[in-house]
Amino acid sequence: MLQHNQQLTIAIVDDHPIVIExxxxxLASEKYFMIISFTTGRELQAYLKSGIADVILLDIVLPDINGLELCKDIKKKRPETVILAISNQTERSMIVQMLQNGASGYLLKNASADELLDCIERGMKGEPALCNGARAIMSRPSPNDWEGxxxxxxxxxxxLKLIADGFSSxxxxxxxxxxxxxxxxxxxxIIQKFQTNNMFSVIKLAMEHKMI
Structure with a gap:
């Protein structure tokens, strides 16, 4: 499906080995792909100091680094790298933030092989790359988007501040x-206003936007 005359290095970053496999x-059908994988954000950062990844399939929830911040950091240092978020997170605000932080696209973990390959191809061409599920989420009207x-x-x-400080209800x-x-x-x-489904996501987003 992908037409490339040279090898593409694709880095998979996910803390679940079964997801990596x-x-x-x-991606095994594509002979031009060289696949490397990491289970933490720091492993990827260490690799990128001397190694190259043309495309990074990046999980947002990692055990050591927030995927949103990691995406922004990589794009600052390596603007030519194509980053595709790959996540179970279905909040519209999360997709918006990843794209704002420099990601070329967003894939849900239930996307098909064809969607994955299509998104990699689109990302390499500089086009927005959303799987069908992510596109459907983005097309829903949202009165309270993360532009504000x-x-x-x-x-x-x-x-919210007390919850973030660890106090119970x-x-x-x-x-x-x-x-x-x-x-x-x-x-x-509060959860409803943040368009997410749990308080953990709210606190994470609120901290990133310096609300707490």
Whole structure:
């Protein structure tokens, strides 16, 4: 499918060996690919000090480095490198952020081999490369996109800061003289405003946008 006269070095970065093996199998049909793999972001960074990767298939959730920041860092140092996020994260805000940080595209981990090869080809041509699932997520109307930071009330900011500091809902309720139900309602509202499905993602995004 891909027409290349020279070998392409493709780096897979994922902390799950089974995912790495699956991706290697999907790419095995392409004789021009040289596949290398890493299970941490730091391993990739160490390799890139002297080695070259034409395309990086980058998981966003890594055990040692935030994939969003790693993407930005690599693009700053190696702007010619094509980075394709490969993730189970289906939040629209996550896709937007990866693209803003320099990624050429975004693949969900349930994408097909054809989609994977197509996205690599598009990325190499300098075109946006989204798998069908990511394209569907991006096409959904979103009144609160990450072009603007979600607007939180003073109370929501207060609660988010306490959650980030490790306080439980019960602790927060006692500290702010609120009922636990009120705190839980605020938690749900904050998660909804960030267009994500868990508080961990909210805290991560809020820290990146220096909200906490």
């Amino acid at each position: 699956g991706l290697k199998n999907l 930071i979600p607007s939180l009330t003073k109370r929501e900011k207060e609660i 019960t602790d927060i309720a006692d500290k702010l003289f609120l009922s636990q139900l009120t705190v839980e309602t605020h938690r749900k509202n």
